Amino acid sequence: MKSKNEILSNIIGLGIGCIIALSALPVYAQGTWTTKAPLSIARQELAAGEVNGVLYAVGGWTGCTPYSILEAYDPLADTWTQKTPMPTPRGYLAAGVLNGQLYTVGGAIGCGTYVPTVEAYNPVTNAWTTRTPLPANRFSHGVGVVNGVLYAVGGLGDGNTFDPTLLAYDPVTNMWTPRAPMLTPRYELAVVAVNNILYAIGGTTSGATPIVEAYNPLTNTWSTKSPMSTARSLVRAAVLNGQIYIAGGIDVTGFEVSTAEVYNPLTDTWSTVPPMPTARYAFAAGAANGSFYVMGGHHNLNGDIDVATVEAFTPTPSPGVGPPTSKDQCKNGGWQTFNTPRRFKNQGDCVQFVNTGK
Numbered sequence: 001m002k003s004k005n006e007i008l009s010n011i012i013g014l015g016i017g018c019i020i021a022l023s024a025l026p027v028y029a030q031g032t033w034t035t036k037a038p039l040s041i042a043r044q045e046l047a048a049g050e051v052n053g054v055l056y057a058v059g060g061w062t063g064c065t066p067y068s069i070l071e072a073y074d075p076l077a078d079t080w081t082q083k084t085p086m087p088t089p090r091g092y093l094a095a096g097v098l099n100g101q102l103y104t105v106g107g108a109i110g111c112g113t114y115v116p117t118v119e120a121y122n123p124v125t126n127a128w129t130t131r132t133p134l135p136a137n138r139f140s141h142g143v144g145v146v147n148g149v150l151y152a153v154g155g156l157g158d159g160n161t162f163d164p165t166l167l168a169y170d171p172v173t174n175m176w177t178p179r180a181p182m183l184t185p186r187y188e189l190a191v192v193a194v195n196n197i198l199y200a201i202g203g204t205t206s207g208a209t210p211i212v213e214a215y216n217p218l219t220n221t222w223s224t225k226s227p228m229s230t231a232r233s234l235v236r237a238a239v240l241n242g243q244i245y246i247a248g249g250i251d252v253t254g255f256e257v258s259t260a261e262v263y264n265p266l267t268d269t270w271s272t273v274p275p276m277p278t279a280r281y282a283f284a285a286g287a288a289n290g291s292f293y294v295m296g297g298h299h300n301l302n303g304d305i306d307v308a309t310v311e312a313f314t315p316t317p318s319p320g321v322g323p324p325t326s327k328d329q330c331k332n333g334g335w336q337t338f339n340t341p342r343r344f345k346n347q348g349d350c351v352q353f354v355n356t357g358k
Contacts, residue, residue: 030273030274030315030316031273031314031315031316032274032313032314033277033311033312033313034311034312034314035277035309035310035311036073036075036078036293036310036311036312037073037078037079037080037310038308038309038310039057039080039295039296039308039309039310040069040071040080040082040308041060041062041067041069041308042062042296042305042306042307042308043061043062043067043069043091043296043306043308044061044062044091044281044282044283044296044297044298044306045059045060045061045091045092045093045108045282045298046058046059046060046061046067046091046093046283046284046295046296047059047093047095047104047143047284048095048284048285048286048293048295049095049096049097049102049103049286050097050286050287050288051100051101051102051123052123053075053288053289054074054075054123054288055072055073055075055286055288055293055295056070056071056072056073056083056095056102056121056123057069057070057073057080057284057295057296058070058086058093058102058104058121059086059089059091059093059104059107060091060284060296061091061092061108062306064110064111066089066090066091066107066108066109066110067089067090067091068085068086068087068090069082069085069086070082070083070084070085070086071083072123073288073293073295073310075288075289075291075293075312076289083121083123083126084121084126084127084128086104086119086121086128087119087128087130088115088117088119089109090106090107090108090109090115090117091108092106092107092108092114092140093105093106093107093108093139094106094107094141094142094143094152094155094191095143096143096144096145096150097145098120098148098169098171099148099171100122100123100124101120101121101123102120102121102123103118103119103120103121103131103143103150103169104117104118104119104120104121105117105134105138105141105143105152106118106134106137106139106141106152108139114137114138114139114156114157114158115133115137116133116135116136116138117130117133117134118130118131118133118134118169119131131169131171131174132169132174132175132176134152134167134176135167135176135178136157136158136163137157137158138152138155138156138157138163139155139156139187140156140187140188141154141155141156141163141187141189141191142154142155142189142190142191142200143191144191144192144193144198144199145193146193146196146197146198146217147196147217148171149168149169149170149217150168150171151166151167151168151169151179151191151193151198152167152169152176153166153182153189153191153198153200153215154182154185154186154187154189154200154203155187156187162185162186162187163185163187164181164182164184164185164186165178165181166178166179166180166182166215167179168217179215179217179220180215180220180222182200182213182215183213183222184205184209184211184213185205186200186203186204186205186209186211187203187204188203188204188233188234188235189201189202189203189204189235190202190203190235190236190237190246190285191237192237192238192239192244193239194239194243194244194265194333195265195333196217196218197214197215197216197265198214198217199212199213199214199215199225199237199244199263199265200212200213200214200215201228201235201244201246201263202228202231202232202233202246202249203233203235204233204234207231207233207252208231208232208233208249208250208251209231209232209233210227210228210229210230210231210232211227212224212225212226212227212228212263213225225268226263226268226269226270228246228261228270229259229261229270229272230251230257230259230261231251231252232249232250232251232257232259233249233250233281234248234249234250234281234282235247235248235250235281236248236249236285236294237285238285238286238287238292238293239287240287240290240291240292240315241290241315241336242265242333242336243262243263243264243265243315244262244263245260245261245262245273245285245287245313245315246260246261246262246263246285247259247260247261247285247292247294247313248260248276248279248280248281248283248294248297249281250281250300254300255300255301256280256281256298256299256300257279257281258275258276258277258278259272259275259276260272260273260274260275260276261273262315265333266333266334266336273313276294276311276313277311278297278307278309278311279299279301280294280297280299280307280309281297281298281300282297282298283295283296283297283298284296284297290314291312291313291314292312292313293310293311293312294310294311294312294313295309295310296308296309297309323338323353324338324350324353324354325354326354327351327354329350329354330344330347330350330351330354331347333347334350335349335350338350
């Protein structure tokens with residue numbers, strides 16, 4: 001029989017082991033929200049993307065009037081600058097950044113009038129070019145980019161039919177190709193990509209849903225992931241520090257929420273973060289300069305109005321662990337868990353440290 005001291009020692013050892021295991025996970029459940037310079041025009045159903053540290057907010061909607069406005073946000077100066085407007089005014093569009101250009105995909109040009117339009121903005125020349133349109137009209141969908149390919153996910157088509165289709169756009173051929181459809185057809189969802197996997201989050205089926213599905217382009221297959229704690233549609237997300245931040249939306253009651261969560265793709269777990277100061281839905285989201293930004297949107301609980309409000313959540317990072325001791329620890333996003341000698345920027349950076357100590 002073990003002595004009391006041996007039993008106590010085992011318990012302490014187990015506790016320390018659990019603490020070490022937990023500390024190895026990059027959890028960013030704490031942080032602060034701050035109010036930033038507002039958009040120039042209050043609007044909902046706009047889209048956003050980040051290029052070289054600058055956030056671009058494009059298009060949008062008020063009533064049945066679409067906008068062509070494009071404005072650029074400098075997070076260091078907290079200022080917005082007007083850029084060349086989008087050629088086709090649209091709301092309910094989606095946007096993604098591909099090869100340093102902002103692609104705007106689909107959307108609505110009027111109530112009940114949807115388009116397959118695709119246009120690309122080059123920040124260097126401040127000019128737009130027209131790309132091959134979607135095979136069919138689509139709105140309230142999502143867009144993500146993996147390995148130089150832009151994917152359009154879900155949404156609604158003509159007749160307000162649910163569209164589970166996944167389409168892949170190759171900028172070299174300027175062509176769209178069908179890929180495996182989502183497991184759960186839906187619209188008003190959030191779509192982001194992290195670690196070369198595409199995530200489709202929340203949205204509307206028969207109502208607001210917490211469903212999360214992940215697409216692997218290498219195998220052309222979808223898998224189900226842990227759902228959000230709160231069922232939401234018209235929700236938006238962005239990737240920051242290898243984590244997926246998501247906020248706002250409409251819950252099952254049909255009204256806006258301020259709830260914010262963060263998803264860890266490595267552990268398939270969700271954590272709650274402090275709520276967004278301004279509850280809303282149908283806004284745009286993006287990440288820049290170490291913060292998660294939410295821009296514009298709509299209220300329907302305390303007045304049916306569009307807003308120009310911009311708020312940013314800056315997470316407080318965990319201390320992390322490190323340094324890595326093998327190349328295997330650098331694989332599949334594992335490099336994100338180490339803070340010694342610094343948080344690695346990519347897998348190659350982590351492998352280099354293992355090989356050289358630098």
